[in-house]
Amino acid sequence: MSIKIIGVDADDTLWHNEPVFRLTHKKFNDLLGEFADEDALERRLADIERANIKTYGYGAKGFTLSMLQTAMEISDGNVSTKVLREILDAGREMMVHPMEPLPGVEEALKDLKDRGSLILITKGDLFHQESKLAASGLGSYFSGVEIVSEKTPEIYTKAFARHGGSAETSLMTGNSVKSDILPMLAAGGYAALIPYPLVWEMERADKPDGHPRYREVETLGLLPKWLDEIS
Amino acid sequence: MSIKIIGVDADDTLWHNEPVFRLTHKKFNDLLGEFADEDALERRLADIERANIKTYGYGAKGFTLSMLQTAMEISDGNVSTKVLREILDAGREMMVHPMEPLPGVEEALKDLKDRGSLILITKGDLFHQESKLAASGLGSYFSGVEIVSEKTPEIYTKAFARHGGSAETSLMTGNSVKSDILPMLAAGGYAALIPYPLVWEMERADKPDGHPRYREVETLGLLPKWLDEIS
Numbered sequence: 001m002s003i004k005i006i007g008v009d010a011d012d013t014l015w016h017n018e019p020v021f022r023l024t025h026k027k028f029n030d031l032l033g034e035f036a037d038e039d040a041l042e043r044r045l046a047d048i049e050r051a052n053i054k055t056y057g058y059g060a061k062g063f064t065l066s067m068l069q070t071a072m073e074i075s076d077g078n079v080s081t082k083v084l085r086e087i088l089d090a091g092r093e094m095m096v097h098p099m100e101p102l103p104g105v106e107e108a109l110k111d112l113k114d115r116g117s118l119i120l121i122t123k124g125d126l127f128h129q130e131s132k133l134a135a136s137g138l139g140s141y142f143s144g145v146e147i148v149s150e151k152t153p154e155i156y157t158k159a160f161a162r163h164g165g166s167a168e169t170s171l172m173t174g175n176s177v178k179s180d181i182l183p184m185l186a187a188g189g190y191a192a193l194i195p196y197p198l199v200w201e202m203e204r205a206d207k208p209d210g211h212p213r214y215r216e217v218e219t220l221g222l223l224p225k226w227l228d229e230i231s
Numbered sequence: 232m233s234i235k236i237i238g239v240d241a242d243d244t245l246w247h248n249e250p251v252f253r254l255t256h257k258k259f260n261d262l263l264g265e266f267a268d269e270d271a272l273e274r275r276l277a278d279i280e281r282a283n284i285k286t287y288g289y290g291a292k293g294f295t296l297s298m299l300q301t302a303m304e305i306s307d308g309n310v311s312t313k314v315l316r317e318i319l320d321a322g323r324e325m326m327v328h329p330m331e332p333l334p335g336v337e338e339a340l341k342d343l344k345d346r347g348s349l350i351l352i353t354k355g356d357l358f359h360q361e362s363k364l365a366a367s368g369l370g371s372y373f374s375g376v377e378i379v380s381e382k383t384p385e386i387y388t389k390a391f392a393r394h395g396g397s398a399e400t401s402l403m404t405g406n407s408v409k410s411d412i413l414p415m416l417a418a419g420g421y422a423a424l425i426p427y428p429l430v431w432e433m434e435r436a437d438k439p440d441g442h443p444r445y446r447e448v449e450t451l452g453l454l455p456k457w458l459d460e461i462s
Binding site for chain 2: 055056057058059061062064065068069072075077078079080081082084085088091092095096125126127128130147148149
């Protein structure tokens with residue numbers, strides 16, 4: 001089987017993202033320490049985020065709205081406007097946070113683009129993801145960009161078809177078992193997990209160890225080795 | 232010249248959108264009446280929205296964040312948490328507001344899809360626009376959907392190329408002179424304005440009356456008549 005298209009996730013695969021969210025969580029917990037301890041704050045925020053995903057979708061703007069709502073609810077309306085302003089500002093800082101590409105990513109993309117068409121496939125906020133790709137300087141390695149609202153087998157099937165291929169002759173790589181690996185395998189394609197040290201709670205899932213079209217690789221730079229094996 | 236692809240805008244072309252924003256503006260002005268009169272509130276909100284577009288992009292989530300910021304600033308931090316909560320809830324209501332298709336739109340799409348590929352081209356929030364298209368039940372008329380962060384000549388050129396055509400043999404239709412008409416004409420394509428009674432301040436621009444590839448039509452149902460003339 002020869003792989004024709006390589007789909008690549010963006011956040012925490014090409015650049016650091018989760019640390020930016022963690023930093024914002026820390027600010028959030030510090031600001032609201034008088035109302036609840038860190039565990040209770042994190043639990044409530046996670047519950048509200050989860051309930052809001054179906055209305056807001058993924059991304060920093062929806063997360064900011066969820067932080068504001070959590071602050072209002074966990075304080076029984078007693079949080080000050082000053083603190084809410086600081087939360088609003090912390091959310092904006094996430095949106096303008098400088099790009100930090102992961103080490104070795106650019107070299108790996110240079111190598112990979114000679115082995116197939118590279119397609120960036122990422123979920124989240126359209127505007128913010130486009131801004132981050134532009135800021136990263138990595139846009140020119142990709143022959144296509146797909147910013148999707150959710151990563152499902154159907155979405156992968158459609159995305160690879162739209163770029164002249166099929167899931168069966170494509171490989172998806174990224175850091176999320178739940179979004180980058182399991183639905184791609186379900187679509188009939190190959191999937192390579194590149195673990196990132198931090199995983200967002202909502203992206204946790206068991207690895208499909210032993211699956212014939214699945215492999216875990218340490219860095220994007222090691223992906224060509226697996227490509228050699230399966231081609 | 233035969234038109235092969237017809238690009239169709241979504242908000243205020245297929246369904247009512249601006250009235251939902253106007254309703255939210257009214258709530259916002261009522262909630263903050265003690266701090267400023269309606270003119271001052273609208274001016275400040277418009278200024279903040281404009282400044283925030285480059286960070287938040289278009290759509291209801293960014294608009295909600297801009298409303299919250301405006302409330303905090305225009306009250307010098309004296310707005311209550313209760314009022315901020317009502318603004319947050321008003322923003323959420325925009326996101327879950329029921330779809331109201333414009334009259335005659337479905338019949339018009341049925342007719343138009345026999346005259347070329349229909350592509351939905353809309354800017355704004357990816358997740359919210361996909362939700363609205365799903366709720367509208369109009370998705371099946373379109374052979375493609377392009378949700379873009381901005382409508383520029385380059386974006387139109389790329390979008391029509393991606394669907395196997397070119398701007399020169401395509402027509403764009405929508406209610407915004409600034410977004411649907413001028414950049415499409417600049418890309419070398421045809422553009423049909425379907426005016427909507429309300430226009431968002433940031434979309435105002437002069438009509439290109441007399442341009443050979445431009446026409447104003449009263450409803451989407453009258454577009455085939457112009458297509459007959461130019462084919």
